[in-house]
Amino acid sequence: MVQRDTLLHLFAGGCSGTVGAIVTCPLEVLKTRLQSSGLALRPIFQVQLGALSSTGVIRPGTVTPGVLRGLQSILEKEGLRSLFRGLGPNLVGVAPSRAIYFASYSKSKELLNGLFVPNSGAVHMLAAGVAAFATNSLMNPVWMVKTRMQLERKASGEKKMNALQCARYLFKMEGIWGFYRGLTASYAGISETMICFLIYETLKKNLATLESTSPNSEAGKGVSDFLNLMMAAAFSKGCASCLAYPHEVIRTRLREEGSKYKHFFQTGRLIAVEEGYAAFYRGLVPQLIKQIPNAGIVFSTYELIVYLLGDK
Template sequence: MSQKDTLLHLFAGGCGGTVGAIVTCPLEVIKTRLQSSGLALRPVFQVQLGTLSGTGVIRPSQVAPGMFQVLRSILEKEGPRSLFRGLGPNLVGVAPSRAIYFAAYSKSREKFNAIFVPNSGPVHMCSAGFAAFVTNSLMNPVWMVKTRMQLERRVRGVKQMNALQCAKNVYQTEGIRGFYRGLTASYAGISETMICFLIYETLKKNLADCKLESASGRSEKVASDFLGLMLAAAFAKGCASCIAYPHEVIRTRLREEGSKYKYFFQTARLVFIEEGYSAFYRGLSAQLIRQIPNTAIVLSTYELIVHLLGSQTK
């Protein structure tokens, strides 16, 4: 891959990530709130028949509020602007993170093609995993600040911390290590990226094969091609998110300020003991609604820019 091609992938990945971050920011705030331990759970009482006398036993339990309940709470107590908490560091970080990711993915795919069968499943999985590892390692401080800002709850009219103030607070209270909280969970989440790109690249190859077999014989891409890529990306991300979602909840808990959560497995154990298995999937609906269109926007924007600028440089 030439230097010009690398810069092209950097630019295309950055543009795609920026567009997706702006459009889906409110859903990310809602998802983060649903994942946190500070979420106000609703007490419910269930009657279970299981005693020898046949009488019912009332067992108290707690249920997490839904996505729309959290949305209404944010609007009523904090105002519409809170739905865009963390957008600053997100915009600062999303362009370089996506740029780094797509450049690392394209570069590593070239290397893995020389080791495995070219453009095979192992190539896509290894390339996606390597790119995610590099991106998470470099960008975790930015995502840490973003999560802290999204978790901050202030009543309407009270000034909230900006990104610089939040970063300063993290440094003063936790030091440099504080910026890398949740990194182990991000590494665990590499599996989601690998699954996503394996499915996406497989569907992308099948779409390309169908195009070659079509009777039209056209060589240039049209709108229907990019719609197909958007649907492929949405399906791939949806499947990957459902499979690997628990790491997101653990990562959010690790990034909470002054929390009892210290390490990946310790956090997973505490969440399971105190809240049950279902807690690992809190916020999944918001995640799917956010991530599926976001991934579709990011990948299709990336493919479109690579196609447009790539064809002009040939």
């Protein structure tokens, strides 16, 4: 039974992550570009996204004020496929990463319930932290390749590296440790996961209480129940992303090729001194537009699969 439950959480996590990754890939590409050091930061997060040459050098151009204009700029200059750069390694990585994540979270929560007050905030936060640590440690090489692919800027029609070519080039230039650049920033981002799950599990518990008092509680879960879970997940992820976002910018900078960014705190200091504290929130808008619906899709899909295939 324990093995069946673990496999169920692995399967549900993998399916939910795959669905979310495909739907939100263009926003992921835009967010990564905005986080990089190859863009000039303008007041109120305005950037010269459309002013990049094929080599990534900034030249005079039109200031790009919004997410839609940013996506349009990539589409016009680099073609439709550039909006899905990194989707290959994302799909290769997202299913196992979400599977590892949700399975680790479920197992950790089960063990921690025996040590702390069952289903308390401490249990949810610690379980989320353990799950995030395991996932980040195992999947960082895949996300490193994805980020490098998303940062590659070439005009439409020019040949771009695929995931395997990118991995080979990375290994040739930086060795095996190059695949683990940005890992410290990912560990710092565990706080985001912990905050997200704390809020989500609290909301989920309150929703379950409301459902149990409903006249239709014996009829099982309906569409509205999963929509409520979707909204709870979206709200939780939105709050957590805003609070812990700076680690995302630091992680992207650490993963840039041949950059001056070497370590977590050194990168943070450089960004603050050279660009100001506003730079820590570059790409936040597309991140929220991507993460909020993605979290809703991932969590509700996961809950639905567990409900359908588990013991109701």
